[in-house]
Amino acid sequence: MDDPNRSTMDPAGGELAEGHLPSVPRILIIEDEEAHIELIRRAFKRSSQQYAITYCRTMADAREAVARSRPDLIIADWLLPDGKGVEIIRDVQQDPKVPVVFMTSHGSERLAVDLMKAGALDYFVKSEAMFADMPHIVDRALWERYLVLQRQNLERMLRQTHERLSLVLQGADIGVYEWNLVTGERIFDHVFSGILGYSPEEFRALSGSWQDFIHPDDRFNVEETMCNILNGSMQRATIEYRMRTKAGGWRWISDFVKISETSGEGKPERLVGLRQDITWRKSSEELVRESEVRFRTLIEKMHDIVIVHDLQGNILLANEAASRLTGMGKEELLTRNISDIDPYMGVAEYRSGYWDRLNYDETVIMESAIPTTGKKQIILENSLTLISFGGRPAVLSVSRDITTRKMAEKALAQSEHWFRALIENSSEIFRVLDMNGIIIYDSPSSSRILGYSEGFTHGKSPLDFVHPDDVARVRADIEAVYRDDVTGTPDRFRMLRADGRYITVEAVTHNLLDVDEVKGIVVTILPV
Known part of the structure; x- marks a missing residue:
């Protein structure tokens, strides 16, 4: 492995394994013939792409190299002085994301079938043309493996989404x-x-x-x-x-x-x-209508849960909604204590936390979680007011089921987290300009694609990063979007990277100045 041009591979490397095409691919080449190594070395020197290459002459050296660091791709000779190259597949089985390509001087259909069954990504017969084409072989292998990993990731995400949806629907x-x-x-x-x-x-x-x-x-x-x-x-x-x-x-x-x-x-x-x-819901609605007929007081017009209890928590009055919540009849409820309905909060906690704060001019708002059948919970918003009931102090509790609202709030938070993660991990750059055309936001992908540190572009004009020959056209496109309040047509131009190189991108500009949540010009930029 004494190659003076060899680059050391980072043990935690392997961008391909993480689902990204590596910027500097880490290649492990296992070949014992010096003449072949020299031809391979020349081919990579002629390539404009940078590679971090490790050369090994034996299986023992190859195993040591794999143990030290994880390559993005392995290219192995079929026959080596101390074994067969196919053995390397078993050594990387614990990480199936490392693809292996084989080369041999004596190809046969049977050998090709055996290699592919063993887990090889591809198979080539040695020749000068094959050695000269080695950089292209590497690029094709990396790209093919990248597509496989992307498909697997998408299939996993789709499967997980389907499982979550099935659980929600079943529940x-x-x-x-x-x-x-x-x-x-x-x-x-x-x-x-x-x-x-x-x-x-x-x-x-x-x-x-x-x-x-x-x-x-x-x-x-x-x-x-x-x-x-x-x-x-x-x-x-x-x-x-x-x-x-x-x-x-x-x-x-x-x-x-x-x-x-x-x-x-x-x-x-x-x-x-x-x-x-929804029979249960329709039945509940019918019960509510019947209660409106029976009761002419406050209770007859309320859909909320109404309970009146004394200062010791003993229930004095309960409406139909309270009965449905607890599964107890109203007569049974009148023999219970408020702590029987909410087991998480006993009488002492209620008194110290809420009842003692009540007076005839104040209403205390609190939330509580009530267990129901099936280990589910109903979240209630309770309004507690001190009243006089039968000539003695009592607490009027009017409760509203806010389970749906709480679930909606949780779902909104999850949705916002999901969309933020989507933006932050996208391969596109999402850029927002203020009404003066100044960059106020760049997605994290900007740093990955352009190489600038996070926040470097903020406060600058987007034209500062456009090739001088393209500035006039890009400025005209942006001004048109500001002026005409429309979405611009896709435009290609060159953008300046942090390393001084220009890359070609395609951008689409959207006028969202009137959208309160954005109030800016959104530019979607994709390298092409």
Whole structure:
């Protein structure tokens, strides 16, 4: 391995393994014939691309090199003084992201098949032309491996997304279906058919139209909405209606339907939908209507959970909403303490944290998490007010279910984190200019592509980094976007890197000055 031109490989190297094409590829070449090594060395010297190359003459040297550092690519001779080059594949099996290319003086179809089965990326027969083309062989191998890794990453992300979505839908008891409007094929899951009491096989075998399952009083509205979807006048809709179950009863259904594919003429070709049993919700709504009839006081007009308890926490009054939350009847609730509903907060904690702060002129707001069946929690926002009840002090607690809002806030935070990660790891540069044309933001990819330290471009004009011959044209494009409030057409020009070289990029400029969240000109820059 005594090559004076050899570059030492960083043990933590391997940009290719991290999903990026290496700027200086680390190549391990295993070859015992000096003449061949010399031909390879000459080929790389003629290349304009920089490479960090390590030469090894034996398998023992190669194993030491791999143990010290991880190359981006291994090119190995088939036969070596102390073994066969294919053995190196076993040595890097713990890291399958290191590709191996083989070369031999005596090629055969059988050998090629054996090498590929062993895990080789490619196979070449030695010749002067092959040695001269070695830089191109390396570039093609790296690019092929990069594409494989990118595909694997995308497949993994897609699989994870699908698994997360499936868990969400299953947890929410939401059925999924798909309707091919061209072939008539319909696909649905077990939740979709189970809502009506059928197995997927039973539901699939049913004859007749889907309209036959709809309650007569709801059929016109459903058919009218579906006609608007199928003729293209509506792209999506949410429909609530009743459907007949296998047992002959009726369940309230909420369908969200959307056209997912259209033909070249805009005609709907595929429809997807989500179905949820909302019978419980409709039943709850009916209970609320009945309570409005029974109660003429404050409770009769409230959908929130209303509980009145004394200063020791004993419940004195509870409405229907409180009963639904706890699963207890109102008579049973009147025998319980407030701490029975919220086990995370006992009477002592309530008194010290909230009740003792109350007076007849103040309302205290607090949140609490209430366990329900299935290990789920409902998050409540409680308004506590000191009142007089039956001639003695008591606490009026009016609670509102804010679970959906909390979930939405969490989802928004996750979405913002996801989009930030997407921007920060993109291979494109996202640049924002203020109304005066000064750079106020450059995505982290700017440092990777242009080589400037983070924040270096801030406060500067984007024209400072444009080739002098392209400045006039780029300035005119930017001014047009500012002036006409439009999205500019893609434009190619040269940009200055930190090392003094120019690279060709394609940029598209968008005027988002009127968007409150941006208030700037967004430029998307992609190296070409």
